Amino acid sequence: MSEKKLYGIMAEFDTPTELVDAARRVRDAGYTKTDAFSPFPIHEIDEALGIRRSILPFLVFGGGVLGLLTGLGLQYYTHVIDYPIIVGGRPHFSLPAFIPPAYELTILFASFTAVFGMLFLNGLPMPYHPVFNVPRFALASRDKFFLLIERRDPKFEYEETRKFMESLNPQEVFDVEE
Amino acid sequence: MQDVKEFREQMQPAILEGKHDFATVSDKIGDITLKRKTPFHWFVGFAIAFLITQVLLMTITYLVLTGVGIWGNNQPVGWAFDIINFVWWIGIGHAGTLISAILLLLNQKWRTSINRFAEAMTLFAVACAGLFPLLHTGRPWLAYWLLPYPNTMGMWPQFRSPLMWDVFAVSTYATVSLLFWYVGLIPDFATLRDRAKSKVFKIIYGVLSWGWRGSARHWHRYEIAYLLLAGLSTPLVLSVHSIVSFDFSVSQLPGWHATIFPPYFVAGAIFAGFAMVLILSIPLRHWYNLKDFVTMTHLDYMGKIMLATGLIVCYGYAMEAFFGWYSAAQYEYFMIRNRIWEGPYWWSYWLLILCNGISIQLLWFKRFRQSEFWLFTISVIVSIGMWLERFVIIVTSLHRDFLPSSWAMYSPTIFDWSMFIGTIGFFFALFYLFVRFVPIISIFEVRTLLPEAHVHGHHQDFEEIVNEVEIEKIDKP
Numbered sequence: 001m002s003e004k005k006l007y008g009i010m011a012e013f014d015t016p017t018e019l020v021d022a023a024r025r026v027r028d029a030g031y032t033k034t035d036a037f038s039p040f041p042i043h044e045i046d047e048a049l050g051i052r053r054s055i056l057p058f059l060v061f062g063g064g065v066l067g068l069l070t071g072l073g074l075q076y077y078t079h080v081i082d083y084p085i086i087v088g089g090r091p092h093f094s095l096p097a098f099i100p101p102a103y104e105l106t107i108l109f110a111s112f113t114a115v116f117g118m119l120f121l122n123g124l125p126m127p128y129h130p131v132f133n134v135p136r137f138a139l140a141s142r143d144k145f146f147l148l149i150e151r152r153d154p155k156f157e158y159e160e161t162r163k164f165m166e167s168l169n170p171q172e173v174f175d176v177e178e
Numbered sequence: 179m180q181d182v183k184e185f186r187e188q189m190q191p192a193i194l195e196g197k198h199d200f201a202t203v204s205d206k207i208g209d210i211t212l213k214r215k216t217p218f219h220w221f222v223g224f225a226i227a228f229l230i231t232q233v234l235l236m237t238i239t240y241l242v243l244t245g246v247g248i249w250g251n252n253q254p255v256g257w258a259f260d261i262i263n264f265v266w267w268i269g270i271g272h273a274g275t276l277i278s279a280i281l282l283l284l285n286q287k288w289r290t291s292i293n294r295f296a297e298a299m300t301l302f303a304v305a306c307a308g309l310f311p312l313l314h315t316g317r318p319w320l321a322y323w324l325l326p327y328p329n330t331m332g333m334w335p336q337f338r339s340p341l342m343w344d345v346f347a348v349s350t351y352a353t354v355s356l357l358f359w360y361v362g363l364i365p366d367f368a369t370l371r372d373r374a375k376s377k378v379f380k381i382i383y384g385v386l387s388w389g390w391r392g393s394a395r396h397w398h399r400y401e402i403a404y405l406l407l408a409g410l411s412t413p414l415v416l417s418v419h420s421i422v423s424f425d426f427s428v429s430q431l432p433g434w435h436a437t438i439f440p441p442y443f444v445a446g447a448i449f450a451g452f453a454m455v456l457i458l459s460i461p462l463r464h465w466y467n468l469k470d471f472v473t474m475t476h477l478d479y480m481g482k483i484m485l486a487t488g489l490i491v492c493y494g495y496a497m498e499a500f501f502g503w504y505s506a507a508q509y510e511y512f513m514i515r516n517r518i519w520e521g522p523y524w525w526s527y528w529l530l531i532l533c534n535g536i537s538i539q540l541l542w543f544k545r546f547r548q549s550e551f552w553l554f555t556i557s558v559i560v561s562i563g564m565w566l567e568r569f570v571i572i573v574t575s576l577h578r579d580f581l582p583s584s585w586a587m588y589s590p591t592i593f594d595w596s597m598f599i600g601t602i603g604f605f606f607a608l609f610y611l612f613v614r615f616v617p618i619i620s621i622f623e624v625r626t627l628l629p630e631a632h633v634h635g636h637h638q639d640f641e642e643i644v645n646e647v648e649i650e651k652i653d654k655p
Binding site: 015016017020035036037038039040041042043044045046049051054056057060064074075078079082083087088090094097098100101103104105107108110111112114115117118119121122124125126127128129131132137138139140141142143 | 199200201204205326332333334335336337338340342343346347350353354357358360361365368369371372373384388389390391392393394395396397398399400401402403406407410411413414417421424622623625626630631632633634
């Protein structure tokens with residue numbers, strides 16, 4: 001390593017099974033600042049890396065409730081408070097007729113929360129990330145699987161961690177520059 | 179051994195054919211957008227669609243400069259092509275959402291290779307649908323009055339009206355469909371970004387992929403978001419066409435005022451939508467050599483769904499007629515008699531039955547479901563039939579209303595036709611652009627279909643169970 005700063009050490013694997021097995025051993029060795037990269041979602045990796053369940057579902061539920069209240073509130077305000085007018089002999093607050101718009105807004109708000117909540121929690125959009133400095137990493141979106149231990153991991157020790165990564169039977173081990 | 183093979187084929191119909199691995203799947207689908215020369219037929223097809231789009235633009239220009247009087251609708255048929263085409267297009271969109279959301283929740287793996295272009299079809303169909311009510315307002319530049327916003331007139335939209343519900347339903351539907359489609363595209367844009375050779379495409383797809391890097395933590399949240407979107411889209415798609423049917427059924431008009439309308443409309447929408455998915459997928463798999471991904475199994479399944487939803491629609495026709503008779507209301511009974519045999523539009527009703535009722539009976543037979551020619555032909559017939567259905571519902575209910583002195587015939591003008599045909603061109607022009615610039619099949623989801631995508635040693639998957647059965651058979655002959 002010359003003057004360029006090290007971000008972490010990355011290992012490349014050929015199959016998802018190898019990746020998950022390696023991730024388990026990394027976790028068992030006590031590393032915590034780790035990440036895996038794959039061209040498609042692998043469910044087993046969550047447990048192998050010790051990824052905790054996201055709070056996203058609760059946010060989406062909150063978004064839905066907010067949408068419902070917005071829908072009902074909007075219709076209540078416009079038809080009961082601001083401009084009460086009798087239409088078709090219905091009461092000012094005609095709940096059955098107000099359900100469809102409130103229902104649609106529930107779904108709209110919940111969907112926005114799901115998408116933008118996911119992007120926000122993932123820290124996207126992110127135009128630059130050190131992992132892209134490894135030329136082989138372009139294959140992470142095609143057919144290769146990568147495992148990363150970051151330098152800020154308390155257990156990170158360059159020589160030792162690199163040796164440990166090499167012991168996991170990877171195709172190759174790379175230094176990731178900042 | 180033979181039994182096991184047959185058993186395996188039965189249990190796992192081929193939704194992915196040929197020899198593929200992660201790399202070939204990525205390259206084969208990605209290269210259509212990225213590397214392969216744009217085929218000649220693309221230019222021909224796009225040019226035709228683009229020309230027809232100009233017809234639409236000219237019609238809209240003339241319409242906006244003159245007024246909706248250039249259309250054939252007038253009292254008593256105040257709603258005609260504008261709403262027929264609106265409902266037709268929005269119905270077509272529904273199959274895309276059904277494939278992407280409902281089939282995902284039902285864990286139907288075969289949806290994976292057709293959901294991308296079906297969702298694109300939804301978006302473009304909704305875009306075409308939206309034009310009609312927008313222009314039917316007569317003053318489209320004031321269309322924002324439909325939205326509730328504080329204004330100097332001190333007025334608000336009327337939320338007790340189904341037309342207002344429609345504004346909310348259709349705009350939510352368009353927005354959520356776009357979100358769903360785009361979220362599905364993010365990892366595939368990342369694949370294109372990493373595969374692109376030219377700087378320009380690297381930047382464009384890089385921006386579109388928002389810096390996606392396939393991190394395990396990202397995938398975790400991504401899958402939650404995707405599943406929740408599917409869960410939200412499912413009630414949404416059912417509600418949208420229910421609300422579209424409320425435009426009719428909440429009114430007091432015989433022929434429209436029927437409780438069967440919401441489910442009957444939803445089934446009809448999916449029916450028409452699958453017909454359009456077949457119309458698009460059969461040429462697509464030929465022209466872009468995608469037979470490995472869109473297999474005969476897919477076409478067969480879509481044929482079955484068309485048959486099932488078509489039969490529900492036929493039940494709707496039967497019930498409409500039954501209600502007319504059983505209601506013992508003279509206007510109801512007159513309307514149905516007028517629609518089926520006494521009125522001047524009887525031919526449209528029987529043409530509808532021929533298209534939507536009779537033609538689909540062929541789909542009971544595997545021979546027809548396994549034939550691209552027949553599936554394509556039946557799909558075209560069904561598309562025509564579903565258009566006729568809306569024509570029958572709208573025109574035959576309106577043209578002879580309660581007072582015989584106001585009865586009249588309806589006939590569309592050339593501008594009704596040019597607008598309708600123009601939107602078909604617009605739809606295909608958008609679809610051609612989509613095929614050229616966006617991966618037409620979800621690459622990352624197709625990767626998960628490959629056997630090597632499963633992590634071994636943690637749970638027994640189907641393949642392993644079958645292998646064990648095979649081994650047992652060898653052991654004990």
